[in-house]
Amino acid sequence: MTLKDINHEFVEVLKQIRELNVHFGFISRRSEGAGTSEISTVMAVLFELLSIRGARPDFWITDTDSSQPNGTELQGSNNSRPNTATRVISRAIECYGADKGSVVIVSSLVKSIRAAKEAGILGILCSSRRGDENILNEIKSQPDRIEITEMNSLSSAIGRTLGIGENLAFDVDHSGRWR
Secondary structure, three states: OOHHHOOHHHHHHHHHHHHOOOOOEEEEOOOOOOOHHHHHHHHHHHHHHHHHOOOOOOEEEEOOOOOOOOOOOOOOOOOOOOOHHHHHHHHHHHHOOOOHHHOEEEEOOHHHHHHHHHOOOEEEEEOOOOOOHHHHHHHHOOOOOOEEEOHHHHHHHHHHHHOOOOOOOEOOOOOOOEO
């Protein structure tokens, strides 16, 4: 997911997930040319905004930078080596003591979903660009089924994936209630 995907609907989904006692966090990829201090500042601001709205993540890490607003550190591996995303996901699961059966990776990148599968966990492709022909072609080429969802059905997809409810759905009229 990208910064532009963090909007009111996304924050409401996170709040609902938090109310169900589901732990969540973010794994960020540092852009080429982006400075560590700029990334740290953006992460800290977003972390505080999400906290104020009742959607504070349990962790927020980057695969190339160890700084985090909540003080927990996890250093990613060198990006030039293969399967970096898989290693970062595996190390995050290990670092936070999560059970692989209770972890779901949500990403707008097919390669991140592939990395999740390589790490032995479930993934959901969530994209505001669902109609993007490149994404659809890449998904069709995958041997494993990848769940695809849009923001307004993300909570339902997470509920199905974690087995906490087939009928969970974010009410897109913004009432903030599960249907």
